Amino acid sequence: xxxxxxxxxxxxxxxxxxxxxxxxxxxxxxxxxxxxxxxxxxxxxxxxxxxxxxxxxxxxxxxxxxxxxxxxxxxxxxxxxxxxxxxxxxxxxxxxxxxxxxxxxxxxxxxxxxxxxxxxxxxxxxxxxxxxxxxxxxxxxxxxxxxxxxxxxxxxxxxxxxxxxxxxxxxxxxxxxxxxxxxxxxxxxxxxxxxxxxxxxxxxxxxxxxxx
Amino acid sequence: xxxxxxxxxxxxxxxxxxxxxxxxxxxxxxxxxxxxxxxxxxxxxxxxxxxxxxxxxxxxxxxxxxxxxxxxxxxxxxxxxxxxxxxxxxxxxxxxxxxxxxxxxxxxxxxxxxxxxxxxxxxxxxxxxxxxxxxxxxxxxxxxxxxxxxxxxxxxxxxxxxxxxxxxxxxxxxxxxxxxxxxxxxxxxxxxxxxxxxxxxxxxxxxxxxxx
DNA sequence: TGGTGTGAAATACTTCACAGCC
DNA sequence: GGCTGTGAAGTATTTCACACCA
Numbered sequence: 001x002x003x004x005x006x007x008x009x010x011x012x013x014x015x016x017x018x019x020x021x022x023x024x025x026x027x028x029x030x031x032x033x034x035x036x037x038x039x040x041x042x043x044x045x046x047x048x049x050x051x052x053x054x055x056x057x058x059x060x061x062x063x064x065x066x067x068x069x070x071x072x073x074x075x076x077x078x079x080x081x082x083x084x085x086x087x088x089x090x091x092x093x094x095x096x097x098x099x100x101x102x103x104x105x106x107x108x109x110x111x112x113x114x115x116x117x118x119x120x121x122x123x124x125x126x127x128x129x130x131x132x133x134x135x136x137x138x139x140x141x142x143x144x145x146x147x148x149x150x151x152x153x154x155x156x157x158x159x160x161x162x163x164x165x166x167x168x169x170x171x172x173x174x175x176x177x178x179x180x181x182x183x184x185x186x187x188x189x190x191x192x193x194x195x196x197x198x199x200x201x202x203x204x205x206x207x208x209x210x211x212x
Numbered sequence: 213x214x215x216x217x218x219x220x221x222x223x224x225x226x227x228x229x230x231x232x233x234x235x236x237x238x239x240x241x242x243x244x245x246x247x248x249x250x251x252x253x254x255x256x257x258x259x260x261x262x263x264x265x266x267x268x269x270x271x272x273x274x275x276x277x278x279x280x281x282x283x284x285x286x287x288x289x290x291x292x293x294x295x296x297x298x299x300x301x302x303x304x305x306x307x308x309x310x311x312x313x314x315x316x317x318x319x320x321x322x323x324x325x326x327x328x329x330x331x332x333x334x335x336x337x338x339x340x341x342x343x344x345x346x347x348x349x350x351x352x353x354x355x356x357x358x359x360x361x362x363x364x365x366x367x368x369x370x371x372x373x374x375x376x377x378x379x380x381x382x383x384x385x386x387x388x389x390x391x392x393x394x395x396x397x398x399x400x401x402x403x404x405x406x407x408x409x410x411x412x413x414x415x416x417x418x419x420x421x422x423x424x
Numbered sequence: 425t426g427g428t429g430t431g432a433a434a435t436a437c438t439t440c441a442c443a444g445c446c
Numbered sequence: 447g448g449c450t451g452t453g454a455a456g457t458a459t460t461t462c463a464c465a466c467c468a
Contacts, residue, residue, distance in 0.1 A: 009437065013417055017410040021369075021392055035449060043394050048439055048452095055451055063445045063450040080413045081420035099311035100408075105392065111412055150415060157233075174415035176408075180233055180317065182255050190418045192411035196312075196388075198229040199404035200323055201292045203362060203386035205225055206402045208293035221459065247427060260430095260461055267429060275428045275467045428467085435460070445450080 012053045016076050018043050019050065023073050035066040085110040087148040089172065091136055091163040092155035093118040093128050096178060100154065101129030113152070115142060117166075119159065139166040149173045157181035164191075224265045228288050230255050231262065235285050247278040297322040299360040301384065303348055303375040304367035305330040305340050308390060312366065313341030325364070327354060329378075331371065351378040361385045369393035376403075 022043040026034060040047040054060055054072075057079035061067045077083040090097055090113050100106065101113055116128055117136040124135050134142045151167035153160050153175060160179035167175060168189055175191045177183055185191055234255040238246060252259035266272055266284075269291035273279045289295040302309055302325050312318065313325055328340055329348040336347050346354045363379035365372050365387060372391035379387060380401055387403045389395055397403055 007436095010414070011437070013414045014410055017407065017413045018394065020413075022394065025369075025393070037449080044396070046439065047449095048441090049437095051450065052438080052452080059451070061450050064448045065446070066449065080417045082413055082416050086412075086416060095311040095314040099307040102307040103408075105409070109409060109412075149419060150412070157237075173419045176411055176415060181237070182230065182234060184256070190415060192415055194406065194408065194411055195229065196315075196406065197317070197321060198226055199388055199406055200298075200321075200362070201229045201232075201294055202222070202225045203388060203402060203404055204294050204298055205292045207361060207385045219458095223459070249427080258461065259427095260463090261459090263428060264430080264460080271429070273428050276426045277468065278427065426468095428465105430465085431463095433460105433462070436458080438455105438457070440455070441453095443450105443452090446448090 008056050012056060013080070015045055015049070015053055016080060018045065019053075020073065020076050023069055023076070027069050027073065032069050033066050034069050034072070036061075039067075082109070085112055086150055087146065088113045088150040088152055088176075089115040089117065089139070089143060089148045089167065089170070090152045090154060091117045091139075091167070092153060092159070092179075093120075093123050093133050094154060094156075097152075097154035098128055100152065101131065111150070114146060114148060117142075117163070136163050136166055139163075140170040143170040143172075151175045153177045153179050153183070155179055220268050224268060225292070227257055227261070227265055228292060230257065231265075232285065232288050235281055235288070239281050239285065244281050245278050246281050246284070248273075251279075294321070297324055298362055299358065300325045300362040300364055300388075301327040301329065301351070301355060301360045301379065301382070302364045302366060303329040303351075303379070304365060304371075304391075305332075305335050305345050306366060306368075309364075309366040310340055312364065313343070323362070326358060326360060329354075329375070348375050348378055351375075352382040355382045355384075363387045365389045365391050365395070367391055 019039065022039065036047040036050045039050055060072050060075045088111055090100065093116055113131060116131045116133045117139055118124060118133050119136050123133045126133055151172040153163055155163055157179045160177065160181045161183050164175060164183040164185060168185060174189060175185065177191055177193045180195055180197060183191060231251065234251060248259040248262045251262055272284055272287045300323055305328055325343060328343045328345045329351055330336060330345050331348050335345045338345055363384040365375055367375055369391045372389065372393045373395050376387060376395040376397060380397060386401060387397065389403055389405045392407055392409060395403060
């Protein structure tokens with residue numbers, strides 16, 4: 001059966017990323033066949049959940065046998081559209097921005113940071129991680145014709161909305177937001193928030209309370 | 213009514229962090245009174261959802277009036293148990309680890325990184341962000357008596373489980389995992405995963421597909 | 425009057441259980 | 447025989463709608 005047309009739960013997408021992680025490790029260990037049950041063990045997700053998640057995108061397994069690991073990896077990558085490179089623009093050349101620029105897994109997974117922006121005149125014109133820093137206000141101009149689809153915000157919270165606006169103006173299609181501030185975008189520009197404190201708070205809460 | 217004894221949804225905890233962000237910004241702008249409706253506008257969460265989330269922990273509002281911003285902030289902090297300092301140990305003194313050590317918001321929110329670990333002999337003994345790097349294998353010994361409750365993992369994926377084990381051995385109560393590998397812990401040691409790629413994949417997917 | 429707190433309804437997501445196929 | 451794919455059942459979460467109260 002070909003991919004379905006149902007709405008795919010957000011949680012499913014998150015789990016596919018987890019499966020991918022695990023499957024890539026398995027492939028590295030020369031495990032070439034996996035069942036939903038063994039994958040379930042390895043990544044702590046219910047086996048029927050795994051099967052259901054996968055069938056949103058197609059039928060990748062063989063009944064009575066299981067899934068071919070290499071083939072499943074390709075299928076998931078195709079399903080998520082991560083089987084091709086994505087160009088990114090990063091706004092905010094601080095500590096965190098530089099850490100992302102230096103993060104080798106980024107490039108390995110074909111997310112290429114092709115432009116960096118900041119508002120600090122001290123930083124503009126200098127090179128960070130091999131990319132020259134431009135002024136955030138000139139974003140649309142600098143990105144013109146560069147086919148950059150993703151924006152990454154690593155600025156302080158109070159600048160986040162401003163650079164998000166520049167990104168939208170520059171035609172960016174989606175935003176990864178590390179700033180701890182909610183940003184508003186048109187409905188066709190999705191935002192993903194990466195919030196450290198969110199997670200720290202959840203830990204503090206679950207450690208302290210009886211309810212788990 | 214006092215706090216309830218129901219199980220509190222995970223999603224509620226995440227949203228409380230968002231409300232806090234927004235409320236703190238409001239307080240900074242001298243907005244001292246807020247309704248669930250205006251908070252809803254500001255942080256893009258349904259107003260009844262906000263009211264329901266808050267009443268898990270108590271009744272903080274006044275009917276016909278709204279919520280006192282300052283008081284609500286305190287109440288949320290108390291509910292999450294983030295109204296007091298937390299000591300953290302960081303494992304992995306690479307780019308990302310150093311970025312976190314240099315992140316001033318960490319200290320502002322009372323998450324204090326009091327110990328840093330790595331396995332690289334080059335790094336051990338050196339100081340990073342004002343903290344001396346110790347050998348990961350000596351974690352239990354170094355942390356003894358230091359009252360460190362949280363562990364932060366910023367190592368490469370293949371080392372993540374090993375340092376997680378050291379953390380558990382050292383009596384850590386919860387783990388923030390930045391490594392893109394699933395880690396196993398006993399049921400009383402919660403793990404929060406911060407996965408960049410997870411979010412990037414979700415963006416790639418939602419940009420590429422019609423379903424949104 | 426106006427906005428909270430909250431059961432009840434609607435929706436979304438997860439798990440079960442088994443038919444179907446290799 | 448064994449493991450996938452999937453409707454149906456079960457559970458969790460969100461939203462509605464309104465009683466209640468300053």
